[in-house]
Amino acid sequence: MSLLPAAGLVMILVGVASHYATRSLQGFSAFPAANVALGIALVLVGAAARARAFRGFSGAASRRVALRALAIFAAGAIAAIGLGVASRSWTARLDLTVDRLYTLSDQTRSLCAELDRSGAVAIELVFFEDALLAKDARLLVAAYGAACPRVSIRDASRSEPPAGARALYTTTATTVIACRGGVCDPVGYPSERNITAALLRLSSERSPRVFFLIGHGEVDLASESDGGYSGLAALLRDQGFDVRALVGPAAAEGPAGADVLIAAAPERDLLPEEIALLDRWLESGGRMLVLAEPGLRSNLYSDLLLRWGFDLEDGVIVDAAASPLLENPSPLNLLVHLFAPYHPVSRTLSRRTMVLMPTTRPVALARKPQPDDRLERIAFATERARVDHDLTRALAGRSPARSDAAIGEPAVAAAGSYPRGGTGAAGEASAAEARIVVIGDRDFASNRLIGALYNRDLLLNAARWLASDESRIALTDKAWTPNQDPLTLQQTVAYFYFLAFALPEALLLLGIYAWWRQRA
């Protein structure tokens, strides 16, 4: 009779397997259903037959033993199930991934704490379990639920998502949608960077305004070419900034409404009144990011920046330590990995988080405008770098090895803060402090390179610091970069021979030996 339940179990297995094999074609059809139903019936019949055939225990002592065994099993089962149910809400975990991919960074935790302190309306992360990337995202989304008291997780497969989220759900590529008070925002690829950016956008009461200076040969904000800045504009908007173009600071709207003004490598002089207006704006607590480039001669560099303590000598940094990892390992393509460790703009960057800068102008510090002002170099080339003042020669790759004296770790970026008495656009006390960041390269922020290495982080850190938003300094992008290196064909074939042939062969030979010994 014990073959009956066995046959029943086989039928259940076949039913389940056939369901999985055909579910995409016809859902739960008659064949799997019949197999499962018949299988269960056979198991029950078999169990009933076994129960009827049971002759009972041989005496009171046997009954006691049996009852005790069953009682222990029941108690153990209840304890195990109880533990399982209780542990559902326990979030303790050990993240053993190299870059701690599923552990929230300090920046995200700080944002969560800020949301909690402010008592803002809770944000909901709607998670689509059926999405293509759901397996990747589940652990990360759960980490938000555990670490952020004001962020709740809603599994869309278990409870109906808000109407706004349902409207944004387009394809199975949609994995996470963030919603706050009926307003929903798609997250895109479900990484910590994107989820936190969505939280930032939804939690920001007011978007910091970033104006791009145009009209003097600056990089085109709307251009989608390799050298354009459409990617940078999109990145800033994605991070909750309100991005606009400003046609010359002397235009009617002026820079007064800007939280941050970006001058992306002007190639021509500004009008004297524009320089004067920018100067006054900075004196009143304005914030400015200047991207320079070797060979450009604008009075923005020679007049305005010099007055505020930055000396952009004309030349290009040549660094013999340029990485051979680059496709074009030219000494002009800098892999910047030396940063000031305590400055808010550079503290999240390190030797592991390099910035790629092709053809960079040195940014030196000049005299401070006032004694209380603070000027600091924040990113450097290596000590093997030097400055070649003959740009044509350097670009042609003909820089003689020791033509100019080595100057030791020339700076590629510097920052200044200038406490002033005025009040800023938003009226906060901190806005009275003027701030300037100067970076000696414009190409590192271009569409071609904004996604390379940690270029994005340097830019966002600068924008956040200038907008007095240090607590939201850009997240470090977590990526398991070492494992993108492909194995060579030889390594792959060696793996295959060893794993699929040599090892099984050895085990099989051992098995034959065991069989031979058993026979003998």
Added chain:
Amino acid sequence: MIGRVLALARKELRQLFASPIAYVVGTAYVALTGIYFFQHLVSYNQLLFVYQSEGLGGGGFDQGTVPSHINVLNEVFVPAADDFGLFLLVVLPLVTMRVFAEERASGTDELLLTSGLRPFEVALAKHAVTYLFVVLLLAASAIYPAVVVSRAALGFEHLIALYVGQLPCSSFTSSQIVAAVLGYSIPFVLLDFAWLSNAVSEPVARALGEIALLGHYGSFPRGVIELREVLYFASIAFLGWLASLTALELGRAR
């Protein structure tokens, strides 16, 4: 007590490795995992080639054309680890089904129960030996995950998950075929209850989803050990051991 358990475990271990079945199972597992691992590796290399191909917009390190989610972890390790779990479910019952059933078939179970060993010691020793066998099996096939095993907690959840129901099932019957069928059925049925979701109400489907193995497995290959998942598999293993013990006690009572 420990001495008696160790003595029985040693005897079981000798018996296991004296029979060719352990080697056949090991061969099947290592060959299957090797072939599948190689397939994932080849697919990953092809994927990288496609992403880095000049014809697709120009590749290269500085352009970041390979998205960060295309890496060895996502493309080789996680899918391979998923396969390995299933392969263990396929090959292991061939070994575990005989642990108790063979004793019954050969009539040595009564000898064992009257030898002075308590039932829980017998269950403990037999479980320990079969878990050790799985450890050896994983070690034999661990060359490839060895690269990533320091980053991802591969393996031990398999050890526990795969024993769901297998030992207790084989202890309930004297037929090795039935033991094998039960040994296969319980873990496979427990693997995922999604097939039932259309036939039962939502709360029941949710409860079944909590029980299913598949939903608890995903974090381990990704390199995260969650306390609740560890407790889940530990509970299942404990229940398996308890069921074996109960079966032995009931057999003794009869």
